[in-house]
Amino acid sequence: MSGAGCGKEYGKFVKKSVPFFGWGVLCGLWVTLKNFITSYFRKPDEGGIFTVQYPEECLPDFEASRNFPFLVYDETPEKPRCVACGICERECPVKCIHVLMAKDENGKPLRRPAAFDIDYSLCMNCGNCEEVCPFNSIFMDHEHKIAAYDRKDLMRPMQKLLKSNSYFHSIRPRDAEAIDRAIKEAAEKKKAAVPAKPAPSPEAPKS
Amino acid sequence: MIFDPVFIRLKALFLDLCARFFPEWVVMLASIVISAVVILVMGPVIMMYLTLLERKLLGRIQNRYGPNRVGIWGLLQPVADGIKMFIKEDIVPAHADKIIHLLAPVVTVVPSLMVFLVVPFGNGMTAVNLNIGILYFVAISSITTIPIFMGSWASRNKFSVLGGMRAAAQMISYEAPMTLAIVPVIMASQTLATATIVESQGGGFGMNWFIFTPWGLLGFIIYFFCAIAECNRPPFDLPEAESELIAGFHTEYSGMKFALFYMAEYMNAFTLSAIAVTLFLGGWQGPFLPSWIWFFGKTFLLVCVMIWFRGTFLRFRVDHLMGFAWKFLLPLSLINILIAGLWFLTPAIAAWALTAGLVVASFFVFVKLNKTFVPEKRTYVLAD
Amino acid sequence: MEILTLAAKIGAYALMTGVLLFALGVVALRNLFHSALCLAAALIGIAGLYLFFRADFLAAVQILLYVGAVMTVIIFAIMLTEHLSGKTTIQHNRQSLPAFLGIAALVTVIAKVILQTPWPVTQKALGAHTSVEGIGTALMTVYVFPFEVISVVLIAALIGAVIIAKRENPS
Numbered sequence: 001m002s003g004a005g006c007g008k009e010y011g012k013f014v015k016k017s018v019p020f021f022g023w024g025v026l027c028g029l030w031v032t033l034k035n036f037i038t039s040y041f042r043k044p045d046e047g048g049i050f051t052v053q054y055p056e057e058c059l060p061d062f063e064a065s066r067n068f069p070f071l072v073y074d075e076t077p078e079k080p081r082c083v084a085c086g087i088c089e090r091e092c093p094v095k096c097i098h099v100l101m102a103k104d105e106n107g108k109p110l111r112r113p114a115a116f117d118i119d120y121s122l123c124m125n126c127g128n129c130e131e132v133c134p135f136n137s138i139f140m141d142h143e144h145k146i147a148a149y150d151r152k153d154l155m156r157p158m159q160k161l162l163k164s165n166s167y168f169h170s171i172r173p174r175d176a177e178a179i180d181r182a183i184k185e186a187a188e189k190k191k192a193a194v195p196a197k198p199a200p201s202p203e204a205p206k207s
Numbered sequence: 208m209i210f211d212p213v214f215i216r217l218k219a220l221f222l223d224l225c226a227r228f229f230p231e232w233v234v235m236l237a238s239i240v241i242s243a244v245v246i247l248v249m250g251p252v253i254m255m256y257l258t259l260l261e262r263k264l265l266g267r268i269q270n271r272y273g274p275n276r277v278g279i280w281g282l283l284q285p286v287a288d289g290i291k292m293f294i295k296e297d298i299v300p301a302h303a304d305k306i307i308h309l310l311a312p313v314v315t316v317v318p319s320l321m322v323f324l325v326v327p328f329g330n331g332m333t334a335v336n337l338n339i340g341i342l343y344f345v346a347i348s349s350i351t352t353i354p355i356f357m358g359s360w361a362s363r364n365k366f367s368v369l370g371g372m373r374a375a376a377q378m379i380s381y382e383a384p385m386t387l388a389i390v391p392v393i394m395a396s397q398t399l400a401t402a403t404i405v406e407s408q409g410g411g412f413g414m415n416w417f418i419f420t421p422w423g424l425l426g427f428i429i430y431f432f433c434a435i436a437e438c439n440r441p442p443f444d445l446p447e448a449e450s451e452l453i454a455g456f457h458t459e460y461s462g463m464k465f466a467l468f469y470m471a472e473y474m475n476a477f478t479l480s481a482i483a484v485t486l487f488l489g490g491w492q493g494p495f496l497p498s499w500i501w502f503f504g505k506t507f508l509l510v511c512v513m514i515w516f517r518g519t520f521l522r523f524r525v526d527h528l529m530g531f532a533w534k535f536l537l538p539l540s541l542i543n544i545l546i547a548g549l550w551f552l553t554p555a556i557a558a559w560a561l562t563a564g565l566v567v568a569s570f571f572v573f574v575k576l577n578k579t580f581v582p583e584k585r586t587y588v589l590a591d
Numbered sequence: 592m593e594i595l596t597l598a599a600k601i602g603a604y605a606l607m608t609g610v611l612l613f614a615l616g617v618v619a620l621r622n623l624f625h626s627a628l629c630l631a632a633a634l635i636g637i638a639g640l641y642l643f644f645r646a647d648f649l650a651a652v653q654i655l656l657y658v659g660a661v662m663t664v665i666i667f668a669i670m671l672t673e674h675l676s677g678k679t680t681i682q683h684n685r686q687s688l689p690a691f692l693g694i695a696a697l698v699t700v701i702a703k704v705i706l707q708t709p710w711p712v713t714q715k716a717l718g719a720h721t722s723v724e725g726i727g728t729a730l731m732t733v734y735v736f737p738f739e740v741i742s743v744v745l746i747a748a749l750i751g752a753v754i755i756a757k758r759e760n761p762s
Contacts, residue, residue, distance in 0.1 A: 021574040032268045032519040039267045049270050232595050342651040349659025353631055356666045360624055375667055
């Protein structure tokens, strides 16, 4: 940033002429003095102080950064996208996901989870669950300040894991839009294909 | 000038109060104890805040904020550091000479505190106006090698011993030009007492400082370089060069002992700057403001220059360091004594022309004589 | 005031005892480095005694020359000879008895001389507040010849040191 500029300037000073012994030393002093003074009013990208005072201010998260998984619902938390297929549970390398499929009174499985727990203390943020999910239901969150005093506090039940699609849009707009579009296209195709072939699995291509 | 003698009046008031209730000897003792306590408190406090100042300024030079978490602007950072130093484990190497290892940091602090005695902090604010003030300062600062030796030898560590050796060689070398740079000032003021030296720089709005003469300027520059070398600050920090010697003579120290070494170093930096101000920058002389503000302002300015040097310069190489002292500063300071003599013998304008010309001429002559030794270029067979 | 005088007296005797103890340490301690440190402490103590007798110039010069310069060189030499500094050496041999007798004789003679010399205390000497001016005037007037001779000796030593330290020319 400013270092390269200073170096160039210093070289300019020295190469031009060396009037007397100690000139280079004085040039060096001038460079540091200037840096000291400009640090008070220059902006970070102009060679000022670029320290970010962490707990108060944060650098913006990158869109693709990933921390811990969460579940997406579309309209209300009662209707999550998740169908409790259990693929993420199987694929999770550290086995931190536990899914239980809901059943009606006859014992017939419903296509939604009765329980969906993730142990954040085990999770290693690999993102495999996001990649394998065929229903675009589980995604990696940006929230990272989840420290707790007790291990139990890191167990996340379904109520805490469920977050709205608009939240997903707010943290990862590009991914969310692509997925929404894909879901809509799939739904239209399905509607068009209903007379010919009943009930294909709602598979949507991943973004 | 109502604020000028405020500290002296406070002390006199207190002593008056004492005299009403106690016999005479108590008053005398109290007068000594007050000065002693003020110095004993001021030294460490100055050291604590010099560390903060140094970290702040260095941070700004390197595009950082420096410590700003503990208290506003990090003002309580030195206190936090102190607490940390107190509760750290005190490690003594198994083969160390236990007693000397313990004594060395304690002894280190003593000379740096003793120098405070003769520093004139303001008009009439010298703790003891010794009539050998400057000689006392030179003598006391020459002791500082011995505790460094003690620490380095008692640690039984090769890095410590190397650091101690370097410290001794460097301090002996730089003491000679430093003392010789002081001589013209003694010639000009015809006294060794620090307070009197300051008084002789008064007149003309209190701006008749010695630095405004050719010999004074040269003397100040020589003195200041030597002062930086004396307190082992960069670019003369060879005795504690991190990249070569870990921490030099205090490699094997931790906790409060380590802090004591640091305390001595920073108090030395302060007192050497204070003496430089006394000798060349007119001490507490200056227009309009109270004397002690002038004194502390000038001293902290010099300390800031030291920090600025630290933020700018690279470490010397050992042979360059020695060469700089013996082949450049020492002859220059000898010539400076001669120039000062000429200054007093010749009338005003002629003296200016003559001495300024001599200063410049001798500077260039010594630069020419000190041509850097450039080893012949090495060629590598495989590189071609 | 009597209390202060008494305190000063006690302080002076304590200082003298300290100097004697450290001087004993120089000859009795088995570690060379400890001996050297004791010597430094004894020299500083002697400077303190000078200060006590109002010879502050002498005290400062004592510290500057003996503690600052000579002691540093001694310790430097000890540290450079590594196998000396680590070992403990016995500081006496079979000649200790004759040496003790000789020293005792010397001390007796010196003590006798000191006791027999009249030490004149002039009012002028007591009234002088600065010892520096008198020394300076004496060096530049009465004792100017010895002063110059000493400077010649020092120059000779300097030149000798440079010649010894100078690298031999290979050709």
